[in-house]
Amino acid sequence: MDGLKGIRDRFLGYTAFDTMSDASACGIRRPTTEGQEKLLEHLAGELEALGLDVYYGEEKVVMGTLKGNAPGVPVAFMAHVDTADDVPGNGVKARVWEDYDGSDIVLDGAVIRRSENPDLARYIGGTIITSDGTTLLGSDDKAGVAIIMEALSYIVSHPDILHGDIEVFFTPDEETGSGMDSFPYDRIRSRICYTVDGGAEGGVETECFNAASAVLTIHGSPTHFGDARGKLRNAVTAASALVSALPGSESPEATDGRYGYYCAESISGTAAEAKVGILIRDFTSEGFEHRIETVKALSHSIGLLYGVRIDSDISVSYRNMAEANKLEPKAMEAVDAAARRLSIDLKKEIIRGGTDGARLAEKGVSCPNLFTGGHNLHSLTEWVAVEAMEHGAELLVAIVGEMAG
Numbered sequence: 216m217d218g219l220k221g222i223r224d225r226f227l228g229y230t231a232f233d234t235m236s237d238a239s240a241c242g243i244r245r246p247t248t249e250g251q252e253k254l255l256e257h258l259a260g261e262l263e264a265l266g267l268d269v270y271y272g273e274e275k276v277v278m279g280t281l282k283g284n285a286p287g288v289p290v291a292f293m294a295h296v297d298t299a300d301d302v303p304g305n306g307v308k309a310r311v312w313e314d315y316d317g318s319d320i321v322l323d324g325a326v327i328r329r330s331e332n333p334d335l336a337r338y339i340g341g342t343i344i345t346s347d348g349t350t351l352l353g354s355d356d357k358a359g360v361a362i363i364m365e366a367l368s369y370i371v372s373h374p375d376i377l378h379g380d381i382e383v384f385f386t387p388d389e390e391t392g393s394g395m396d397s398f399p400y401d402r403i404r405s406r407i408c409y410t411v412d413g414g415a416e417g418g419v420e421t422e423c424f425n426a427a428s429a430v431l432t433i434h435g436s437p438t439h440f441g442d443a444r445g446k447l448r449n450a451v452t453a454a455s456a457l458v459s460a461l462p463g464s465e466s467p468e469a470t471d472g473r474y475g476y477y478c479a480e481s482i483s484g485t486a487a488e489a490k491v492g493i494l495i496r497d498f499t500s501e502g503f504e505h506r507i508e509t510v511k512a513l514s515h516s517i518g519l520l521y522g523v524r525i526d527s528d529i530s531v532s533y534r535n536m537a538e539a540n541k542l543e544p545k546a547m548e549a550v551d552a553a554a555r556r557l558s559i560d561l562k563k564e565i566i567r568g569g570t571d572g573a574r575l576a577e578k579g580v581s582c583p584n585l586f587t588g589g590h591n592l593h594s595l596t597e598w599v600a601v602e603a604m605e606h607g608a609e610l611l612v613a614i615v616g617e618m619a620g
């Protein structure tokens with residue numbers, strides 16, 4: 216597909232925005248950092264220039280709508296503008312390695328080794344983009360933003376491409392986990408919304424965990440310890456028993472693939488009151504409900520055993536998007552057909568985590584996660600190939616084509 220060649224400069228432009236998010240500001244300001252707001256405003260302007268209807272309201276999510284020029288299934292694409300804070304994420308100075316020769320890429324602060332990055336071989340002769348090695352690059356998820364924008368601009372400039380309504384969403388604060396706390400849920404019309412927030416070229420993620428977090432508050436009955444016999448009900452002892460009772464073989468460190476887990480995430484308190492935080496993860500609905508019931512039963516039993524009151528507050532964080540994907544089989548059929556047409560080898564993967572899409576999946580919107588081409592995300596050795604982003608944009612254009620008619 217000629218005409219997607221602007222993606223390199225488009226992506227480089229986005230990397231210049233300082234959009235590292237700040238988890239400590241969640242609930243205080245949205246977006247959590249000013250740079251995100253600047254990029255969101257910039258993107259709203261780009262969408263307007265392309266002729267889309269733009270909504271940018273108090274949710275701080277940019278929404279663009281391109282009216283269809285033909286009947287078709289409405290489809291949405293979504294990416295996040297913030298970057299992670301695992302390593303410095305602001306002040307990115309991107310480096311472009313044209314006609315990549317296949318050798319190790321030596322940066323100021325890091326080396327991207329061929330031996331550790333077998334996918335580099337796919338792009339010999341192509342163009343690799345990295346940071347200078349002192350920051351991350353931000354392909355997570357600015358490559359996703361660039362792919363969506365490039366695909367839109369291509370569609371707008373090719374009126375012969377028939378398409379139904381297209382909606383796009385750019386969100387803040389994905390990395391802080393608060394990105395979807397506020398979203399124009401009442402405005403989205405599409406029942407299919409692809410997130411473009413994956414990794415290596417060809418990867419498509421259709422399943423994620425069901426996730427809940429439990430906060431168990433243990434109310435002890437403290438007394439003077441010297442006079443405690445028969446009276447003290449120690450919340451710390453009960454908290455420790457609770458954590459010890461979780462099966463070690465069902466912990467994050469003992470599981471992979473499709474196995475779910477309980478994770479003792481936090482513990483704090485005194486003899487008077489202690490809190491235990493437990494993360495619950497499972498791929499199946501039945502397994503998920505079972506784990507939630509188990510945590511409730513466990514806290515009840517430990518409460519009886521230690522003579523303390525335990526309040527359990529369990530909230531669902533997100534659900535496996537596979538359930539919603541089943542409601543809209545067209546979502547994956549279109550990806551399969553589009554990839555076949557473009558000779559892109561798809562690799563279907565499961566995520567032992569969640570995506571922003573999983574929050575939409577709770578509302579019955581099907582949200583497969585598509586690749587961006589990014590590698591070594593959240594690190595100094597992050598890299599993306601321009602060709603992978605071009606293929607990502609081609610895939611979106613082809614998906615839109617599959618949805619028309």
Ligand SMILES: [Zn+2]
Nearest residue numbers: 355356389412
């Ligand atoms: Zn991401």
